Amino acid sequence: MSEPFLIGEAMTGGYGAVDILHACTIAVEPGEIAVIVGPNGAGKSTAMKAVFGMLKLRGGQVRLNGEDISALTPQARVAKGMAFVPQTQNIFTSMTVEENLEMGAFLRRDDIKGTLEQVYELFPVLKTKRYQAAGELSGGQRQQVAVGRALMTQPRVLMLDEPTAGVSPIVMDELFDRIIEVARTGISILMVEQNARQALEIADKGYVLVQGANRFTDTGKALMADPEVRRSFLGG
Numbered sequence: 001m002s003e004p005f006l007i008g009e010a011m012t013g014g015y016g017a018v019d020i021l022h023a024c025t026i027a028v029e030p031g032e033i034a035v036i037v038g039p040n041g042a043g044k045s046t047a048m049k050a051v052f053g054m055l056k057l058r059g060g061q062v063r064l065n066g067e068d069i070s071a072l073t074p075q076a077r078v079a080k081g082m083a084f085v086p087q088t089q090n091i092f093t094s095m096t097v098e099e100n101l102e103m104g105a106f107l108r109r110d111d112i113k114g115t116l117e118q119v120y121e122l123f124p125v126l127k128t129k130r131y132q133a134a135g136e137l138s139g140g141q142r143q144q145v146a147v148g149r150a151l152m153t154q155p156r157v158l159m160l161d162e163p164t165a166g167v168s169p170i171v172m173d174e175l176f177d178r179i180i181e182v183a184r185t186g187i188s189i190l191m192v193e194q195n196a197r198q199a200l201e202i203a204d205k206g207y208v209l210v211q212g213a214n215r216f217t218d219t220g221k222a223l224m225a226d227p228e229v230r231r232s233f234l235g236g
């Protein structure tokens, strides 16, 4: 087995003295979509925070392209090519759409116009609303702003915690199509999803987390076909 592009390996840790993650392992390859599913409180968001450096690990490692980045701050991980869209409060509602996207590029010293245009090509509605306060947008459009903002750093890994939370099925399909499009450019997608069936359908790899531990890991297709996964986690 060769080294995955990004791996959080045997991650153990939590908040204060309480461990939430128990030797949890999550990995993703370039151009691949990896999806984390599991019940509420399973530790999905905690696993994402751990991979992004927002949680001190008591055990395990995070490696990017073979390099141990476990000690790096989130900002240093952004500089290494990681971008994270958290589950909540992922945009600045009082700022315009374009200001939000510009904020995403805060670490860059080069010209960001080309990337801005790429984001507007991916999400055309954002261009038409570029001077509007992001807080005035619909739920689905706000998620587009959040994803677009993350893309402004030109990441190699895009981490999304429930990007389709609170949006209609049509908007969800739309957003998944855009995420597939992003993955096809070679970016790794690591995503937590509440809409487990739909997400596993587009997943190259799926992780079912339960109580902070890996319960099932397989291709999205194989997980969807597994009777036990279906019964326990996909509603039959």
Ligand SMILES: Nc1ncnc2c1ncn2[C@@H]1O[C@H](COP(=O)(O)OP(=O)(O)OP(=O)(O)O)[C@@H](O)[C@H]1O
Pocket (backbone or CB within 6 Å): 015, 020, 038, 039, 040, 041, 042, 043, 044, 045, 046, 047, 087
């Ligand atoms: N900041 C925090 N401080 C203390 N405990 C926390 C904190 N954030 C989460 N937890 C606890 O950690 C456990 C895992 O939470 P986490 O948010 O990772 O779950 P999740 O799988 O993302 O759930 P959901 O599907 O509801 O988003 C829960 O028991 C939660 O109460």
Ligand SMILES: [Mg+2]
Pocket (backbone or CB within 6 Å): 044, 045, 046, 087, 161
């Ligand atoms: Mg969560």
